[in-house]
Amino acid sequence: MSSGFFHKLVKSFGFAFSGLIQAVKSEPNLKIHFTAVAVVTIAGFVFKISMLEWLIVLLLFALIISLELLNTAVENLCDLIDPQYNPKIKKIK
Numbered sequence: 001m002s003s004g005f006f007h008k009l010v011k012s013f014g015f016a017f018s019g020l021i022q023a024v025k026s027e028p029n030l031k032i033h034f035t036a037v038a039v040v041t042i043a044g045f046v047f048k049i050s051m052l053e054w055l056i057v058l059l060l061f062a063l064i065i066s067l068e069l070l071n072t073a074v075e076n077l078c079d080l081i082d083p084q085y086n087p088k089i090k091k092i093k
Contacts, residue, residue, distance in 0.1 A: 020069075027072050030065070037061050 024030045044057060078089045 023069060023072055027068070030068055030072070033064055033068055037065075 024034060040057060040061075044054060049057070075093055078092055082089050
């Protein structure tokens with residue numbers, strides 16, 4: 001594989017990480033979710049959960065954060081399309 005591929009990959013991850021940081025700064029629900037991730041992670045160490053339980057917890061972390069980011073994207077898109085109150089947009093949100 002060429003170094004150009006890795007450069008694009010690193011750049012792509014940089015954009016994704018930057019977007020995640022921006023979302024955490026601007027979305028209160030994401031702050032709550034990441035706080036919950038920290039609390040559950042600490043609890044996992046305290047209660048010495050098994051490897052399988054860690055895998056399940058990590059999968060659920062990824063699922064919840066991904067869905068919250070998707071929800072944020074849909075809400076922002078709806079606001080861009082119609083910034084005024086719209087009952088149809090309300091149903092989408």
